Amino acid sequence: MTMRDPKTAPRGGPARQRRGAATEPGAKPRRRKSGAAAEPDESGEGGQPSSRRAAKSAERRAAIVAAGLQEFVARGYTATRLDDVARRAGVAKGTIYLYFKDKEALFQELIRSALVPVVSRIAPQSGEGQSARALFEQFVQTFVREIVETERADVLRLVLAEGARFPALAEFHYREVVLRGLGAIEQLIRYGIARGEIHHTVLAKFPQLVAAPALMAVIWQGLFSKHAPLDAAEMLRAHLDIIFDQRGAT
Amino acid sequence: MTMRDPKTAPRGGPARQRRGAATEPGAKPRRRKSGAAAEPDESGEGGQPSSRRAAKSAERRAAIVAAGLQEFVARGYTATRLDDVARRAGVAKGTIYLYFKDKEALFQELIRSALVPVVSRIAPQSGEGQSARALFEQFVQTFVREIVETERADVLRLVLAEGARFPALAEFHYREVVLRGLGAIEQLIRYGIARGEIHHTVLAKFPQLVAAPALMAVIWQGLFSKHAPLDAAEMLRAHLDIIFDQRGAT
DNA sequence: CAATACTGACTGACCAGTCAGTCATTTTCA
DNA sequence: TGAAAATGACTGACTGGTCAGTCAGTATTG
Structure with a gap:
């Protein structure tokens, strides 16, 4: 197994410096721009020098x-x-x-800025007292509105597509998106179990089962919706019916 | 949107002939080899001239x-x-x-030969009289053994990764793998409903919901198993418990 | 008029696809 | 049968186009 990561792969070539993984602002390329690193400096228009x-x-x-x-x-x-x-x-x-710094740095930054902000936004608004079902409904709605129906779905697919070839990307995505997302879902599940609304206790062990249809929706929309449209919202609602034991009906 | 497909993209270049989509053995390149098209000619050793x-x-x-x-x-x-x-x-x-014919032809052939054969093999052995649950269990077991735990999972991920950029590939995969796979699942679901084992009738409308955890398993193994191993078989079994209304327990 | 931001022609590596030529097997025919 | 001819399989150096990354030079700004 040769297994060389894709980059520009400095085969036998000359200097062409490389670095372990991501960009980590602070790299110190030759010249560095003002706004290059972090701090977007949110002074909208003001008079800051x-x-x-x-x-x-x-x-x-x-x-x-x-x-x-x-x-x-x-x-x-x-x-x-x-x-x-x-x-x-x-x-x-x-x-x-x-x-x-280079193509890969741009790529990683891109993914980062497209997905991370939405993870917090999509988490449940903690509304105590509400039924777990209502919270899940809200979750699904937000997911569909903020991801499935936006270009963020494309970004998600991009991560799935390239993740295997960019260990650093996969790791980052796991930590910042998957863990946090599944964590939020698990909390919701436990809440639902505690309130007696959810009876399938395994779900707390496999929150992936709750997320799976969402993943399916994202992938389907990207690859097959042209051949067979899929109403993601309806499917996800149906899935909630199953999780919450609402038998039969449509 | 420029949207040019990846290939070698004969930008403004010379003749460099192209063709609509796949390879379709029978393309007629300059010379064609004997075994190039189909018919593997299964004479193992014999004396066929x-x-x-x-x-x-x-x-x-x-x-x-x-x-x-x-x-x-x-x-x-x-x-x-x-x-x-x-x-x-x-x-x-x-x-x-x-x-x-070219790189793309090899690519498509590859996917084809890796996935298509397994689709039929994985379909239920139609065992009449058996409980739907037993058939599903068998389905899950086969899926894990034949796909999740083999390099076919990699191929599946490859399709998900590249499908968006190869409409022909996505279309083929939809027709030969997705449609057939979901069809088989839907049949199983209807069978389960008819036998009174499955009460969630929506599942017949969204067989994707049954397939989703399998997809999740394949993707998880490829991207995140290093960071958080996932027992695919156990998760899929848990999912069956939910589909078949086996509440509680682990 | 610095300092800083920006530009785009250029370099060097890279790679899909080609094809003239070599090697191997089979066929022809004396 | 044995040798030459024909056919087929295979090879790898080469071509032409591509593209990440560089840097000398130009513009803009404070």
């Missing part, structure tokens, strides 16, 4: 990320050309390298 | 497919180099082109 540049910088960065998102989603990691990303972002190719 | 050549030919073809499988699974479509496939198969690069 040098805020003008910072704002424009943040804007450019965002444009690159957005463009990258579309390109990567459409073609996958390897087949995406940074020239295209640059063109789509209305920027010269070199500019990308002012904001990101 | 010219069987020697045919046998060796089939062997080579198989070696190429096997090598391709490993490479594509490890790197994905675009990042796989045919030079590597050739080396792994113990063959010169040119030889690949004697058996397959």
Whole structure:
């Protein structure tokens, strides 16, 4: 097994520096831009000195990320050309390298910024006193609205597609998205069991069973909806009926 | 949206002929080999004239497919180099082109030969009189043994990964694997409902709900098992408990 | 007028697909 | 039967296009 990760694979080539895994802002490339690392500096318009540049910088960065998102989603990691990303972002190719160390760094940042924020947003609003069923309904609704019906579904598929080839990406996604997501689901399940609404206690052990139809929905929409449309919301509701023991009916 | 499919993308290039979709043996490249199309000619050793050549030919073809499988699974479509496939198969690069029209043809053939045969094998043995539960158990067991625990799981993930970029592949997979698989599941469900073992009649409408945990298992094993092992068989059994209304217990 | 941001032509590696030539097997025919 | 001819299988150096990443130079800004 040769198993070389995809990058640009410096075969026998010259220097072409490499680094273990992700980008971890703080890399220290030759020149580093103001807004390059973190701190989006949320001064919208104010008068902060040098805020003008910072704002424009943040804007450019965002444009690159957005463009990258579309390109990567459409073609996958390897087949995406940074020239295209640059063109789509209305920027010269070199500019990308002012904001990101290399192609992979852009890729990871992209995934990060597309999925992480939504994980917290989708978690239950903790509404004590509400029925577990209601909380699950809300969960499903949010999931469909925020993921299945947005380009975030594409990003999720992208992670599934490329994850196996990017251990660092898979690990990150597991930690930041899967663990947190399943954790939230498990809490909901326990809540439902405690309230006597859910009788299948195994679900607390395998929250994946609750998430599975959502995964199915995301994948189906991406690959097969053209051949056989699937009403994700309805399917997920039906799944809730099963979890909550609502037999029969439609 | 430019949306060009990955291939080698003859950008503005010269002639470089292309064709609509798959390979469809019968393409008619310049020269065509004996065993190139179908009919493996199962004469093991016998005396059929010219069987020697045919046998060796089939062997080579198989070696190429096997090598391709490993490479594509490890790197994905675009990042796989045919030079590597050739080396792994113990063959010169040119030889690949004697058996397959191009990279994509090899890729498709690969997926085809890895998944299609197993679909029929995994379908229920129609054992009339048996409880639906028993049939489902058997189904799950076969699925785990034949897919989750084999490299076929990798192939399945490969389809999920590349399907979006290969409409022809997605369509083929939908027709030959998904439709047939879900069809078999739906039959089982109806059987279970008819026997009064399954009460959730929605399942007949959404057999995807039954398949979803299997999909989850395949994906989890590929991406996250390193971080959090998942006992697929146990999870799928737990899922059956839910479908069959076996409340509580573990 | 620095300093900083940006540009895009350029380099060097890379790789799908080709094809002229070599090797192996089978057929033909004396 | 044995040798030459014909057919088929295989090879790998080569071509032409591609693309990540660089950097000298230009623009913009404070």
